Amino acid sequence: xxxxxxxxxxxxVDDAKLLADYRRxxxxxxxxxxxKYKKPLFGFIYKFSEGREDADEVFQEVWVxxxxxxxxxxxxNLLSWLFRIAHNLMIDRIRRSKPMVSFDTPASDDxxxxxxxxxxxxxxxxxxxxxxxxxxxxSTAAATxxxxxxEVFWLxxxxxxxxxxxxxxxxxxxxxxxxxxxxxxxxxxNELGDEYRExxxxx
Amino acid sequence: xxxxxxxxxxxxxxxxxxxxxxxxxxxNACPQAQVKRDELNALFSAVPDENTExxxxxxxRIHARLQNxxxxxxxxxxxxxxxxxxxxxxxxxxxxxxxxxxxxxxxVASVEAVVQDxxxxxxxxxxxxxxxxxxxxxxxxxxxMER
Numbered sequence: 314x315x316x317x318x319x320x321x322x323x324x325x326v327d328d329a330k331l332l333a334d335y336r337r338x339x340x341x342x343x344x345x346x347x348x349k350y351k352k353p354l355f356g357f358i359y360k361f362s363e364g365r366e367d368a369d370e371v372f373q374e375v376w377v378x379x380x381x382x383x384x385x386x387x388x389x390n391l392l393s394w395l396f397r398i399a400h401n402l403m404i405d406r407i408r409r410s411k412p413m414v415s416f417d418t419p420a421s422d423d424x425x426x427x428x429x430x431x432x433x434x435x436x437x438x439x440x441x442x443x444x445x446x447x448x449x450x451x452s453t454a455a456a457t458x459x460x461x462x463x464e465v466f467w468l469x470x471x472x473x474x475x476x477x478x479x480x481x482x483x484x485x486x487x488x489x490x491x492x493x494x495x496x497x498x499x500x501x502x503n504e505l506g507d508e509y510r511e512x513x514x515x516x
Numbered sequence: 517x518x519x520x521x522x523x524x525x526x527x528x529x530x531x532x533x534x535x536x537x538x539x540x541x542x543x544n545a546c547p548q549a550q551v552k553r554d555e556l557n558a559l560f561s562a563v564p565d566e567n568t569e570x571x572x573x574x575x576x577r578i579h580a581r582l583q584n585x586x587x588x589x590x591x592x593x594x595x596x597x598x599x600x601x602x603x604x605x606x607x608x609x610x611x612x613x614x615x616x617x618x619x620x621x622x623x624v625a626s627v628e629a630v631v632q633d634x635x636x637x638x639x640x641x642x643x644x645x646x647x648x649x650x651x652x653x654x655x656x657x658x659x660x661m662e663r
Contacts, residue, residue: 351570
């Protein structure tokens with residue numbers, strides 16, 4: 314397989330232009346950049362944080378660090394760079410022994426704890442009928458994965474990153490990133506059990 | 517016939533457009549490929565798409581933080597006050613002490629003059645005269661042993 318070192322991944326021309334505009338004093342350029350990447354980046358951060366407020370803080374910190382250190386990484390892909398910073402922030406949090414997801418803390422602004430959402434009976438009728446039940450179960454099952462596998466899973470699913478970019482974020486080889494994804498999928502299948510089989514039969 | 521692990525790996529790479537054309541050809545010829553593709557697609561389509569967004573004021577905060585960090589760093593008063601006081605003291609010291617070469621010569625000359633002082637007869641006579649003068653002015657003997 315042809316491999317490319319992460320350093321060879323160039324920055325998008327539009328991103329480079331927007332960054333240059335921001336440096337020249339155009340605050341709207343930063344707005345356009347944040348808008349462009351907010352969905353995959355915030356979605357990913359949200360998966361690893363303790364609610365929206367916490368995710369908001371990490372999101373802001375990621376952007377501040379990215380812009381501050383941009384001179385050193387001018388040639389890099391911006392989205393990969395943003396995810397790399399988010400990854401480092403999460404590692405720092407783990408080292409500080411601050412749990413990423415506590416089973417007792419609210420998983421979202423609705424104040425429902427993860428432990429409550431894990432139990433099947435806690436799903437609202439709207440969730441059940443709206444087809445969100447399996448999605449919630451996938452999310453809770455993914456939360457039980459080892460951190461590296463969980464990260465690869467959400468970088469791929471939420472961030473939409475390629476395995477080359479994931480490898481860059483995790484500072485590992487593409488094969489390692491792929492293997493982590495495969496382990497994650499295998500565990501998810503086991504966790505979902507009958508629901509996974511039903512899902513396959515329903516298609 | 518490709519094993520299941522390899523098949524899944526190649527399909528994962530195919531989804532991200534990272535599979536080489538050569539492997540893509542092999543994958544296309546594999547009869548189980550479509551079954552595996554469908555299985556993975558079904559799972560991935562069930563993964564919830566997180567629709568949460570950052571707060572509306574996130575951008576304002578990011579911008580404000582970046583602006584603050586661009587400003588020159590001003591030291592707090594508790595740091596620069598003692599520095600200013602020290603500078604004032606040093607100024608005072610340098611103003612009061614005369615470091616000019618002339619004054620240095622004078623001080624050297626006075627030291628030399630002191631060194632040149634000797635216990636001469638003339639000096640002893642002066643001293644005796646001073647002693648007698650003091651004795652004349654006072655009733656008590658100068659030498660404590662004479663009491």
